[in-house]
Amino acid sequence: MENYTYTALDRFIRYVGIDTQSDPQSTTNPSTEKQKDLSRVLVQELLDMGIADAEMDEWGYVYATIPANTDKASVPVICFCSHVDTSPDVTGAGVKPIIHLKYDGKDIVLPDDNAQIIRVTDHPDLQNQVGNDIVTASGTTLLGADNKAGLAEIMDAANYLITHPDVKHGTIRLLFTPDEEVGRGTEKVDIQKLGADYGYTIDGESLGTLEDETFSADAVKISIKGVSTHPGFAKGKLENAIKIAADVLASLPKDTLSPETTEAKEGFVHPTRLEGNQDQAVLEFIIRDFTESGLHDKEAYLQDQLNTVLARYPGSTAEFVVKEQYRNMKEMLDQHPAVVDNALEAIGRAGLSARQRSIRGGTDGSRLSFMGLPCPNIFAGEHAFHSRQEWVSVQDMQAAVDVIVQVAQVWEERA
Numbered sequence: 326m327e328n329y330t331y332t333a334l335d336r337f338i339r340y341v342g343i344d345t346q347s348d349p350q351s352t353t354n355p356s357t358e359k360q361k362d363l364s365r366v367l368v369q370e371l372l373d374m375g376i377a378d379a380e381m382d383e384w385g386y387v388y389a390t391i392p393a394n395t396d397k398a399s400v401p402v403i404c405f406c407s408h409v410d411t412s413p414d415v416t417g418a419g420v421k422p423i424i425h426l427k428y429d430g431k432d433i434v435l436p437d438d439n440a441q442i443i444r445v446t447d448h449p450d451l452q453n454q455v456g457n458d459i460v461t462a463s464g465t466t467l468l469g470a471d472n473k474a475g476l477a478e479i480m481d482a483a484n485y486l487i488t489h490p491d492v493k494h495g496t497i498r499l500l501f502t503p504d505e506e507v508g509r510g511t512e513k514v515d516i517q518k519l520g521a522d523y524g525y526t527i528d529g530e531s532l533g534t535l536e537d538e539t540f541s542a543d544a545v546k547i548s549i550k551g552v553s554t555h556p557g558f559a560k561g562k563l564e565n566a567i568k569i570a571a572d573v574l575a576s577l578p579k580d581t582l583s584p585e586t587t588e589a590k591e592g593f594v595h596p597t598r599l600e601g602n603q604d605q606a607v608l609e610f611i612i613r614d615f616t617e618s619g620l621h622d623k624e625a626y627l628q629d630q631l632n633t634v635l636a637r638y639p640g641s642t643a644e645f646v647v648k649e650q651y652r653n654m655k656e657m658l659d660q661h662p663a664v665v666d667n668a669l670e671a672i673g674r675a676g677l678s679a680r681q682r683s684i685r686g687g688t689d690g691s692r693l694s695f696m697g698l699p700c701p702n703i704f705a706g707e708h709a710f711h712s713r714q715e716w717v718s719v720q721d722m723q724a725a726v727d728v729i730v731q732v733a734q735v736w737e738e739r740a
Contacts, residue, residue, distance in 0.1 A: 326727055332484055333722045337422075337460070337477035339366070341469040344418040347410035347507045354513055355385040355410070355503035363409045363476075367501055370480060374487050379499075384513035385409070387501035391486055393494065400495025400740040404521035404698065405482070405729060406689055407475030407528060408505035411467060412711040421463040424719070430455040435464030435713070443714045450531055450708055458719040468715035475527035475705040476501060478722055482729035494733035495740065500524075502689055508544070508650045510689040516696050523664045524700035525732060526690040529707070531680075532721045533672055536702040537658050537665050538683040539691045540592070540613040541620050542650040547573065547631060552640040553604035564638040566606035570599055572637070573608060576630040582623070590615050590683065594623050615653055615683065651691035654701065661699040667739065668703060671731035675724060703728060 343363045348356040355361065364381045371379035371389045379389035387409075393400060411417040425433060430452070433443040441464040445451045451459075462468040479499060486492060498521045502510040505528075529536050551566030574596060580586055587593050592614030599608055610627065614620040628645055635643055658665055665681070672679035690700035706721030 326485065326730065329485060331481055331723045331726060333477040333481040333726055334460075334719050336370075336480050337473055337717075337722065340473040340476055341420045341422050344420075345410050345469075346413055346417040347504045349413055349507040354509070356507055356509065357410075360410050360503040361385045364501060364503070367409070367476065367480065371483070371499070374484055376483065376487065382513075382515075385503040386513060387499070388518065389499040391483055391494070391497040391499070393496040394490055395493045395495060395737050397495070397737065397740050400737050401522035402496045402498060402520060403733060403736055404498040404500055404519060404524035404700075405479045406500040406502065406524055406526045406693070406700070407479055407705075408472045408502045408510050408689060409476065410503050410506050411469045411473070412471065412506045414711040415467040415713055416465075417467055417469055420466045420469055422468065423461050423463060425459040425461065428454050428457055428459045433459070433461060433716075435461060438464030438713070441713050443709070443716060448708060448714075448716070453532070454718050457721075459716055460719060461716045462713065464713055467711065467713060468717065470705070470707040470715050470717040471710040472505065472528045472705065472707070474707050474717045474722055474725075478527055478705060478725040478729060481726045485726065485730055486733065492730065492734060494737045497733055505689050508542070511692040511696065514693070514696070516698060519698070521698055523661065524690065524693055524698045525668060526688045526700055526702045527705045527725060527729065528688050529684070529702045529704035532704060532706065532718075532724060533677040534680050534682055534704045535665065535668050535672060536682055536684040536688075538615065538655040539651070539653055539687045540615060540685060541617050541652045542687055543612045543620055543624065544648045544650055545610040545612055545624060545627060546646045546648070547608040547610075548644040548646070549601070549606045549608070550642045551604055551606070551638070563603065564641045565603045566601050566641070567603060569634060569638055569641055569643075570601060570606040570608050572634045573631055574599070576634060592619050592623060594627055611650075613685075617652065651687045652695055654691045654694040657694040658699050658701055663739075664699045665701055667735045668701060668732055671728050671735045672703075674731045674735070675727040677724060677728070703732075
């Protein structure tokens with residue numbers, strides 16, 4: 326993309342200034358209305374580019390079309406997707422992005438909290454960034470690169486395609502979703518309206534990576550009903566729901582089966598929420614594994630631990646509810662090899678070394694793949710997600726823009 330002035334950085338700086346944190350406890354769609362603030366900005370920017378059908382629906386989803394400019398009638402419709410929300414784990418309000426020009430290879434101390442140090446030993450990808458420009462937050466918030474880097478990259482690629490009609494491509498659909506971080510990013514997607522054959526989320530980490538395998542994921546909610554009575558007259562009667570919940574947590578292994586003790590293809594049982602009183606308590610977990618059988622084994626294990634604990638509290642009961650979240654996209658992608666092959670070709674054409682890998686997490690693409698839109702995940706350059714040490718490289722963002730453009734070209738050429 327010679328002689329092109331990239332817009333990804335400027336867009337990214339604008340986007341991270343808008344607080345779009347989602348809320349897992351909310352029952353509305355989207356979970357927070359403020360996510361729509363960014364969706365409206367995206368729609369207006371798309372309209373300003375000349376993309377006439379850009380719109381936001383009532384749920385906060387943005388749809389837009391870059392019309393085909395090829396004479397070929399058989400080019401599949403491709404969708405590029407990113408999400409507008411940021412993680413509930415760390416505040417996204419008042420983000421102050423800092424651009425560290427020509428990174429020198431040293432640890433980065435964030436100015437608003439000197440205890441927040443982005444250490445090279447903790448972030449080995451920084452070793453590949455010497456001389457590049459690194460964007461961080463100031464130390465008191467996350468940055469929002471997950472996934473506003475992806476948004477900026479898709480928007481920049483759209484700008485390039487609109488302003489370079491000589492680059493041939495089929496119809497391209499853009500989809501920007503809310504609530505990905507709380508596992509609800511595809512709940513209100515209208516697949517028929519989207520009208521795409523294949524998709525790509527732009528929500529990955531390191532330069533050149535393509536993620537075609539994710540965890541399978543469920544959520545478990547345990548609702549405990551204890552036996553409540555006045556503590557002054559409780560001997561032999563009280564069965565404290567908080568203590569029952571604590572016993573369940575204490576029964577979990579300390580050296581395995583948790584995020585902090587697993588890696589690679591190992592799954593886990595991870596408590597995410599505990600609240601209650603002596604009468605009632607609620608425990609929430611996320612369960613992760615790369616196979617559905619492994620997922621069910623972990624749920625059965627947790628159920629067994631609960632049953633063992635409850636046996637010591639004969640007057641108490643508990644409800645164990647499993648909710649499916651998403652499944653390993655590889656099951657669907659293996660049925661459509663072109664969607665991965667074309668992305669790997671595009672990464673190579675952008676001058677990068679393409680690397681396929683599994684992700685210990687999930688994306689909107691996981692659920693979209695099972696909704697009929699095979700959808701692997703292309704790198705966006707995001708690092709240290711969900712933390713105050715989150716960072717992204719400007720040059721990696723620009724490389725992602727190149728890859729998106731190349732993906733569109735590869736599909737047109739191979740049609």
